[in-house]
Structures are given as structure tokens and as C-alpha cells.
Amino acid sequence: MEVVTKLFTLLEDLTWGWSLIPILVIFGVFMTLMSGFVQFRFFDRMFRVLWPRNETADPNQISARQALMISVGGRVGGGNIAGVAVAITLGGPGAVFWMWAIALVGMATSLIECTLAQIYKRRTPDGAFRGGPATYIRHGLGESYRWLAVVYVICLIGSFAFGFNAFQGNTIAGAVNDSLGIDRLVTGCVLAIITGFIIYGGIHRIAKAADVIVPVMALSYIGVALLIIAMNLGELPRVLGSIFANAFGFEEAVSGGVGAAVAQGLRRGLFSNEAGLGSAPNVAATADVYHPISQGITQSLSVFIDTLLVCSATAFVILLGDVYVPGAEGVSGVVLTQQSLVHHLGSWAQYYLTFAVFLFAFSSIMYNYYLGETALVEFVNRPAAIHVLRVLVIGVVLLGASAPGATSVFFFSDPLMGLLALVNLVVILMLFPVAIRVLNDYRAQLKAGNERPVFDAARFPELDLDKTAWDPERNRPRQTSH
Template sequence: MEYITKFFTVLEDLTWGWSLIPILVIFGVFMTIVTGFVQFQFFGRMFRVLLPKYQHADPNQISARQALLISVGGRVGGGNIAGVAVAITLGGPGAVFWMWAIALVGMATSLVECTLAQVYKRRAADGTFRGGPASYIRHGLGDQYRWLGVVYAVCLIGSFAFGFNAFQGNTIAGAVNDSLGVDRLITGVLLAVITGFIIYGGIKRIAKAADVVVPVMALTYIGIALLIIVMNIGELPRVLGSIFANAFGLEEAVGGGMGAALAQGLRRGLFSNEAGLGSAPNVAATADVHHPVSQGITQALSVFIDTMLVCSATAFVILLGGVYVPGAEGVSGVVLTQQSLVYHLGSWTQYYLTFAVFLFAFSSIMYNYYLGETALVELVESPAAVHILRWLVIGVVLLGASAPGATSVFFFSDPLMGLLALVNLLAILMLFPVAMRVLNDYRSQLKAGNERPEFEASRFADLDLDRKAWK
């Protein structure tokens, strides 16, 4: 066991320790420049997915908006509440600026990887679509690289379906126990039952649940943050000044100055928005859309919502309050966010935050499970294997919720996520010419006056596409 632990420790050091974050940053900047700042060019179009008239008419398919909400539900989790607080504690207010910066460049990365997921998606036996990095590695790079897709799929199942779901169950049970005094086992059983009901309905039921949970979750949290900003509008210039001054070393809030702000902001932003990590494309591929790029644009909006709205909401709640003291040792994590809410609005907000943590973490559980299912199907097409995975996920959620110490068993989660991110980035880089061809096709149709570009697979006859997925 000691050797296994050392192996994953080394793997984490080789990925998250020193290589992955710089690679993701450079990759995001590269994608932004080479695509012609695509995330800014199509920024206005991102919000069309929220309007009913731009929804696909087929009720038997996952719409672009539903795929967006599943993705937002997965990206928006405990890290938006606790992780942002940790970033500010360790990196100072300047960490918020670098969190924003990496989200803006990450939008381009997300657009490219999700466009590729759409291009190489496959129609399943039940009529829905599946795809993601394992699929675009197999069908985009060819069978000689299938082993790379296997590595990716195994890492995805281990990290997201098992490890992160144990942590999410632990987060929910801990929050409910701390604020309401409910025993962890009771919360764990209830959570396991709800999880089983949702995941046994497949992607369609997950999409319907996300369609309800995610808007409530995000809008109420952002609404409370806006109320706090309005209440403290006179302090807003000071807070914004502090964010920018600390970001560029003009002020030093914590030891390490600008370096600490940069490191913590980039790390939190990348962990939260998942751009380039290869998780969101699995959900992006499920959408029934007219053109792959349209869903890529939609998924870029998911990054914007996660970081620029939800993470920023937490940051302003903390920085406008009187609980956080720059450089001082004290409360951190979810406790800092909780106490800051109480400072602004009173003790009832600690119960609201429990509700928010429940919704945030539960939406992540649904998302994490579906990522695992998609990866498993790429490894073995067996209904029995899917049932086994579902029961294992339900068990992991129960275990993580009822036995908090059990989450230490899943120490391999972060290292595996780091490895799958490197595999995904390699695949995107190799397939980038394909992504640019599809993006240029989209742009040329817009230039010709077609406001809703259509993807014609016949124009890409040299690619291994599923013609049944594109009418």
C-alpha cells in the first residue's frame, strides 16, 4: 500500500505539482490567439441558448440548454463556496483577478474541446448521443491511439465517478450535520436513494433534474451575493481596487505577494471551471444541435457562469464582509464563507448555505456519475457493467457521506484527474486542425448570412464521423 501511495504522490507532483497548471494556462492563451479570440467574438451568441426560440424542437433529445445546465451543475460545486475562500485566504484578494483571467482564456479551450466532442459524437442504441475525449481520441486519432483513450477512460472513472463522488457525499453530510445536527448515516442513506433514482433514469432524467436544480442553485446564490453588493455598494470600489492592487503586487495582503495571488487564483480557477481537463466534453456531446461549434459556444458560457458569476459571488461576499482579515490566521474554507454571510444577513444564512452546499454537491454527483458511465461504455459495451457502475457509485456516495474518514481511500482522485487532463490536452492539440476546419465552416456560414449554421457531414468525408448523428 505504501508503494501505491508513493506512486500516486509522484503522479500528482508531476501533474498538478509543476506541469499541468502552466500547460493549461499556455494552452488557453494559445487557443485564444489562434482561434481569433473566439470566446469574445461569439460572447453575445452564448446567451441565445437560454432563449426558448433557439432550443431544438425534438423532445426526445437532450437540448443545448440541458447539456449546458448539466455541465454547470458539475462545474459548480463545493469549490465555488469553500475553494474560493481558501484561495483568498492563501493568495489574498488578488487571487480573484487571476481566477477571472484563467476563466476568460479557458473559455476558448472549453469551446474547442466541446466542439470536437460534438464532431465525433455517436448515436447510441436508445437514440441519444454519446461522446467525449475517449471518443475523439478513438475516432479522430485512429485505432493506433485507442490505448490513450483507455488510459483516459480509466482515469475518468476512478477520479470523477468514484473519488469525487465520495468527497461530494462527505461535503453534503458534513454540512447537514454541522448546521442541522442530522446524523451522517441518515443523510447518506437519503442521498444514496435520491442518487439511485436519478442515475437509473439515464442521461434524460439527469438532464431533467439539472434543468430544475441548477437554475435554483445558481440564481439564488448569485441573487444573495448581488443583495450583499448593493448593501455595501460604497465599499465596492475599495474591494475592486484591492483585487487589482494585490494581483499585480502593488499591495501585499499575504506572504508571497503577487506570486501567491497568481498561484492560488490560477489553481482555483482551473479546478473550478475544468476547461481543458476533458470532463465537460462528455456532457457537451449529448446535445442535439445544428452545428458542433454552437455547443462549443454554449459550453464556453458554462465556464463564464462558473467562475465569473458563481465564484465571484463567493469572493464579494467574503471581501465585502468584516470576517476576512488579510494575512491573518483564522477561519477559512466553507466556514469563512458561512461566517461572512452571517455577518451581512444574519444567522439564517448558515441554514441557507447548507441548502446551497446540498444542491451544489448533488448536481456534481449526477454529473460525475454520467462522466463515469460515458467512459465505461468506451471500455466495454455491456448493460451489466453499467448496472455494476451505478451500484458502486451509490455505495461510494453512501460511504463518503456516512464515514468521513473513508474519503482518504480515494487519495488517487487528484493525480488521476491530472493524468486525464494531460491526455486530453495532447488529443486536443493533435486534433486542433480539425477543430479549426469546423470553426471556419461555422464562421463562413455566418458570413454568408446563415444565422443558424448547419453541419453537413459530407463536407468532412475524410473524418470518421457517425453519419447517423448528423442528419
């Protein structure tokens, strides 16, 4: 066991320790430049998907908005509450600026990887769509790279479906126990039952649940933060000044100065928004849209919501209060966020935070499970295998919630996610020319006056595409999302 632990520790050091964060930053800047700042040029189009009139006309398909909500639900988790507090404690207020910066460049990375997932998506026997990195490895790079897809699938299931779901269950049970005194086992059983009900309904039930939970989750939390900002409006210029001054070394809040701010901000931003990690494309592929770039644009919005809105909400709650003292040893993590909320709003806020943690973490459980299912069926598309995965995920959630020490069993989660990200980044770099060709097709149609570009697979005969997923007759205009 010690040998295995050392192996995964080495893998984590080789990925998250020194190589992965600089690579993700470089990739984000590269894709921003090579795509012509696509995330800024199409920024206004991202929001069109939010309005009901833009929904798909086919109730049997996952709409662009539903796919967005599942993705936001997955990206937004306990890290947006606890992780941001840790970043500020270790990196100072300047970490918030670098968190924003990596989100802005990460929006381009997310657009490219999610576009590739749409390009190579496959229609399933029930008429739905599936896809993601495992699919675009096999059909984009060819069967000679099947081994790389296998590595990806193993890493995704091990990290997201199992490891991170154990941690999410632990987060929920811990928050409920601390604030309400409810035993962890009781919370774990309830959580396992709800999880089972939703995941046994498949992607459509997950999408419907996310379409309700995510807006309530995000809007209520952002609303509370806006209330706190309004209550402390006079302090806002000071806080903003502190963020920028610490980000560039004009002030030093913690030991390590600007270096600590950069490291913590980039790390928290990348962990939170998942741009380039190869997770969100699995959900992006499910959407029924006219053009692959359409859903790529939509998925960029999920990065914006996660970091620029939800993470920022936590940051302002903390920095506008008196609980956080720069450079001082004291409370950190979710406790810092909780005490900051109580400072601003009173003791009832700790119960609200428990509610927020529950919604944040539960939405991530649904998302993590679906990532695992999508990866599994790429190679083992049998009902029995899916059933086994569902039972295991329910068991993992129960274990993680009821036995806090059990999460140490899943020490391999972060190293596997690091390897997962490296595999995905190599693949999207190899397929980047394909994404740019499709992006140019989208731009050409816009330039020609077509406000709703339609993807014609026949124009890309050399690509291994599922023609039934891009049937021109079926794909006729019926919505206005992009």
C-alpha cells in the first residue's frame, strides 16, 4: 500500500505540483490568441441560452440551457465556498484577481474542448447524444489512440465518479452535522436515496433536477453576496484596491507576496472552473444544438458563472468583513466563510450556508456521476455495467458522508485528475485545427447574415462524424439560442 501511495504522490507532484498549472495557463492564452479572443467576441451570445424561448422544441432532447445547468452544477461546488477562503488565507486578497484572470483565459479553453465534444458526439439508440474526450480521442485521432482513451476513462471514473463524490458526500454531512447536529449516517442515507432516485432516471432526470437546483443555488448565493456588498458599499473601493494591490505586489498580505497570490489564485480558479480538465465536454456533448460552436459558447458561460460570479461572491463576503485578518493564523476554509456570513447577517446565516453547501455539493454529485457513466459506456455500453456503476456511486456517497475518515481512501483522486487533464490537453492541442475550422465556418455564416449558423457535416467529409447527429433535415432552425 505504501508503494501505491508513493506512486500517486509522485503523480500528483508531476502534475499539480509543478507542470499542470503553467500548462493550463499557457494553453488558455494560446487558445485565446489563436481563436481571435473568441470568448470576448461572442460574450453577448452566451446569455441568449438562458431565456425559455431559446429552448429546443424537442422535449426528448437535452437543450443547450439544460446542458449548461448540469455543467454549472458540476463546476460550482464546495470549493466555491471553502476553496476560495483557503486561497485568500494562503495567497491574500490578490489571489482573487488571478482567479479572475485564469477564468477569462479558461473560457477559451472550455469553448474549444466543448466544441470538439459536439463535433464528434454520437447519437445513441434512444435518440439522445453522448460524447466527450474519450469519443473525440477515438473518432478524432483514430483507433490507434484507443489506449489513450482508456487511460482517460480510468482516470475520469476514479477521480470524479468515485473520489470526488465521496468528498462531496463528506462535505454535505459535515455541514449538516456542524450546524444542525444531525448524525452523519442519517444524512448519508438520505443523500444516498436522493442520489439513487435521480441517477436511475438517467441524463434527462439529471437535467431536470439541475434545471431547478442550479438557478436556485447560484442566484440565492449571489443574491446574499449582493446584499452584503450593498450593506458595505463604502468599503467596496478599499476591498477592490486591496485585491489589485496585492495581486501586483504593491501590498503584501501574506508571506510569499505576489508569488503566493498568483499560485493560490490560479490553482483555485483552475480547480473550480475545470477549464481544460476534460470533464465538462462530457455534458456539452448531450446538448441538441444547431452548431458545435453554439454549445462551446454556452459552456464558456459556465466558467464565467463559476468563477466571476460565485467564487467572487465568496471572496467579497470574506473581504468585506472583519473575520479575515491578512497574514494572521486563524480560521480558514468553510469556517471562515461561515463566520464572515454570520458577521454580516447574524446567526441565521450559518443555516443558510448549510443549505447552500448541500445544493452546491449535491449538484456536483449528479454531475460527477454522469461523467463516469459517459466514460464507461464509451467502452462497456451494457445495462449491467451501468447498474454496477450506479450502485457503487450510491455506496461511495453513503460511505463518504457517514465515515469522515473514509475519504482518505480516495487519496488517488487529485493525481488521477491531473493525469486526466494532461491527456485532454494533449488531445485538444492535436485536434485544435479541427476546432478552428469549425469556428471559421460559424463565423462565415454569421458574416453572411445567418444569425443562427447550422452545422453541415457534409462539408467536413474527411472527419469521422456521426452524420445522424448532424442531419440537416432534423437540424433545421427551431430555436434562437445561438
